[in-house]
Every structure is written in structure tokens, then in C-alpha cells.
Amino acid sequence: GKGASGVGLTAxxxxxxxxxxxxxxxxxxxxxxxxxxxxxxxxxxEESDRTAIHEVMEQQTISIAKAGITTSxxxxxxxxxxxxxxxxxYNPSKSPEENFNLPAAxxxxxxxxxxxxxxxxxxxxxxxxxHVTYVHxxxxxxxxxxxxxxxxxxxxxxxx
Numbered sequence: 001g002k003g004a005s006g007v008g009l010t011a012x013x014x015x016x017x018x019x020x021x022x023x024x025x026x027x028x029x030x031x032x033x034x035x036x037x038x039x040x041x042x043x044x045x046e047e048s049d050r051t052a053i054h055e056v057m058e059q060q061t062i063s064i065a066k067a068g069i070t071t072s073x074x075x076x077x078x079x080x081x082x083x084x085x086x087x088x089x090y091n092p093s094k095s096p097e098e099n100f101n102l103p104a105a106x107x108x109x110x111x112x113x114x115x116x117x118x119x120x121x122x123x124x125x126x127x128x129x130x131h132v133t134y135v136h137x138x139x140x141x142x143x144x145x146x147x148x149x150x151x152x153x154x155x156x157x158x159x160x
Contacts (some may be wrong), residue, residue: 004075005055007050008027008028009027009028009029009037009039009052009056010027010029010030010052010053010062010064010075011024011025011026011027011030011058011062011064011066011073012024012025013025013066013067013069022067022068022069024064024069024071024073026073026076027062027156028133029053029056029062029075029077029079030062030073030074031074031101032076032077033074033075033076033077033108034076035078036077036079036080037078037079037080038080038081038082039079039080039082040079040082041082041083041084042069042081042082042083042102043083043084043101050102050106051106053079054105054106056077056079057079057109057110059071060074060075060076060077061074061075062075065132069082073079076124079110081110083100083102084100085099085100086098086099086100086101090115090117092117096115097145097150
């Protein structure tokens with residue numbers, strides 16, 4: 001969101017306090033090379049900061065030309081970004097671009113878009129609130145009527 005800047009996502013040129021020379025520090029996308037970079041509140045980022053990741057999503061590199069340093073860094077990362085609807089609730093009659101107030105050129109760079117829509121339902125909202133309260137009070141989940149998969153099973157399933 002607002003805490004993520006283009007420089008923090010890509011790379012920054014900073015002066016080394018020991019040598020006084022300019023050095024390059026990789027941002028989140030560079031550090032996530034061959035991994036995944038998760039960005040929350042994507043819809044709240046400044047437009048200039050969001051455009052900083054266009055090159056990464058297209059070329060999987062970051063080009064830097066600052067303070068006499070000219071280079072290209074690998075950023076072969078998957079980007080998982082979460083965004084909220086612009087007006088608080090998703091409107092199925094509008095496009096994703098309109099709902100998230102994000103440009104189509106940026107959304108088209110994502111391979112997959114998942115809409116998790118919270119449909120207002122007093123009964124299910126109450127059950128969810130009771131479950132969350134139970135977990136906080138008892139530090140464990142209540143006995144469930146469904147089988148719960150353990151974390152190791154989920155990791156194995158995803159990695160295949």
C-alpha cells in the first residue's frame with residue numbers, strides 16, 4: 001500500500017557509510033528473485049510506484065541508471081497482489097478495472113485474477129464471528145464437522 005515505494009520494490013542507489021561510494025541495494029522484487037513477492041493494499045499504492053513494477057512483470061528484470069550506476073537486475077518473481085474494491089464492496093456489474101480503480105494495462109500483466117467476494121449474510125457472518133471469538137478465547141479451533149488438511153499436506157499439494 002502506501003508503505004511500498006517504487007524504490008523499495010525495485011532498487012535504490014545509496015551512499016555506503018564506510019567507503020562513501022555509491023552502492024546498489026535491491027528492493028523487494030529483486031530480493032524475491034526466483035520466489036514470490038506479496039504486495040497488500042495494491043490499490044492504495046501511488047500510481048508512480050505501481051508503474052515501477054511494469055518492467056518486472058513484462059521482462060522479469062529491473063533496469064537501473066542512477067548516480068553513475070547502470071545495470072539490469074534479475075527480478076524473476078511471481079507477484080501476488082491484494083486489492084480492495086474502490087467503493088468498499090465489489091460491484092459485479094462493473095469491470096475489475098472499475099472495481100479496483102486500477103488501469104487495464106496493469107491488470108493485464110497478471111496471469112490470474114481471483115475475486116473473493118464477501119456476500120452479506122447475517123447467518124454466515126455470525127458463524128464466522130463466533131468461530132474467530134472461540135479461537136481467540138481458547139487458543140485452538142473448535143471441533144469441526146469437516147476434515148481439516150494439515151499444513152504439510154497443503155504445501156505438498158501446491159508444490160506439485
